[in-house]
Amino acid sequence: METLKAVKTETKNKKTMRISGAEAIIHCLLAEGVDLLYGYPGGAIMPVYDELYKFQDKLTHILTRHEQGATHAAQGYARVTGKVGVAMATSGPGATNLVTGIADAQIDSTPMVCITGQVFRHLLGSDAFQETDIIGISTPVTKWNYQITKASEIPEIMAKAFFLARSGRPGPVLVDITKNAQLEEFDFSYEKCTGVRSYKPVPKPEISAIDEAAELINKAKKPFIVFGQGVILGEAEEELKALVEKAGIPAAWTILGLSAMDTDHPLNVGMVGMHGNYGPNILTNECDVLIAIGMRFDDRVTGRLDDYAKQAKVIHFEIDPAEINKNVMSDVAVLGNSKETLSLILPKINENKHEAWHNEFKEKYKIEFDQIIQPQLNPSKPGLTMGEVLKEINIASEHKAVIVSDVGQHQMFACRYAKFKQSKSNVTSGGLGTMGFALPAAIGAKMGAMEREVVTIIGDGGYQMTIQELGVIFQHNIPVKIVVLNNEHLGMVRQWQELFFDSRYASTVMTNPDFVKIAEGYHIKAKRVSERENLKEAVQEMMASKDPYFLEVRVEKEDNVFPMIPAGASVSEIRLK
């Protein structure tokens, strides 16, 4: 058996070894630094699984209970580590089950490589057993995909897959490998990919754009920063902080930008968008220079576009040229990697305080605090709120945990109220809004950051979409902390029905099983809390546990998330109730 080291030196010497395509895939993964992958076997990928068996001392394969879970676990791993997550599946239904996770990774720019088995080359197009055109199906939701039909293609394509997934604006890549290619023997040697001729991962920053941006920022009276995941992907957290502090600019984040900056930093003014904070939304339409960093002006962020920051000059720091002037026209576009562009602009920025402007955020915060935040975090009414659960988690975690949220009201509460000191700590499905994301993503997040506490916050609806992944948590004793905020409704949809459909609760009321018993069925420690007086202790017990732990919190059934920018409304029309 070759060691990883041996493969690398062999590569250096350009020597080859005669191995099967399936074994070659393992060597490619090892050469790319992969030591963990998620997947599910089946006929068309069995030769690779056979090699995984032989290489299990170097490469851990986690059998999820559904291929969708494999993609989300790979995503969770990628989001906390910044490395490429890997998911594997068989052809046909195995491959189609990956699609949701791939689409999620595409819209949230998550580096992921998916490997699917495919029927023999000679059977392609014959409607063979478990033949599906996964290349056709995955094309619109992958950064790149490719079907390998002979073993000799494996090294180059795998190298390209990893390079494309992680470089530039990251994204998912799918490699489909016919079974004959897995079985064939060939002379293997591996070389990492360092470039693809037609692909420019990172545009070179133009100094003139940097200068123009610096001038606008220096002249601004009411500058406002909105940052997104581009800061995290570019590892530009320090540069962002330096810019914010030097220029004294209030900074807000998109849901995927969360945790790039300490949530308690005095210039961190909160979240923008549909359920974001009051100040940053309202004041988007009052700033004079809007500095967007590594974000893409999603409609959930901008609300109605024709009334979005019309008064402001817009500076857009962005790695992907196709995002420039896509939704919001920018006055200055600064293309490039955020770490590089922010480093370039920093010396050109004048020190400033903008105290009066910052006070406007504080005033708005006061309004939001009194009307919304205080009643959420310290409610005087009976009935547990989602906000107070988050508050207890913050206290117990000392702001150090990775928070993985699912999709719905609890996600908005988690993102609004969770506190972070460290980047890459907020894992959530932002762009696609995939219910069922959190439980498997938490598995990946924990395995990517074993030294950290990983808490996942899930609604009773989304939990039941991927609940079977409890099997993975149990089998491998992965100590994630699972919090289900049970409101017995598809809460977010119910909120819309209440507000916009005259409270006609069509198919949003749920009769749930005994979640504690289900967790216990998987031999996971479990507890239920329905009274405020028991909440703190229960959260502390959960956080102190060395083992996986399940906590169900029975929360108020018909609570709403506010503030809210109704769909199609302007950021200025944000509602407090």
Add this chain to the structure above:
Amino acid sequence: MEKETFTISVYSENNVGLLNRISGIFLKRHVNVESLNVSKSEIDGVSKFTIVIIETYEAARKIVGQIEKQIEVIKAYFHTNDETIYQESALFKIKSSLLFDERQIQNIIKESNSQIVTVSRDFFVLSKTGRRSEVDEMHSQLEPFGIMQFVRSGRIAITKAEMPISTLLEEFNLNK
């Protein structure tokens, strides 16, 4: 904003899946492709897609941005009619007897600047290259006599401005 005709020129690596990727970009936005032509380009190993759409300038710009983002695409441009030299070709299959019985047919052939590609006992084939309007005009002139088969190609276009693909490719190689 007014819609107008744009010719999109895409230089790409030869790749089987790329056509699917590119057509998906139009599909997703409900943009009708008026015509599509794929051929080799002036550079060895580089393909050229010529795609005609009727869209606003803004929509065309965004589509081209998305096309250019695809890994195998080297560069994508879009141009108005004024900025390009463009042609289409058409083939007409017509009964041979008409060639001898109808004087008018011979006049149409002459005036339209079309060519006879082949003549057999039963039919002859006319080929015409030119602007869409010229092809359409010829079609309407021949129609009364009966057209057995008709086909028209996608637009092919050359831009008046330079397309520095070779320089771009060198840059890509340097970046490597």
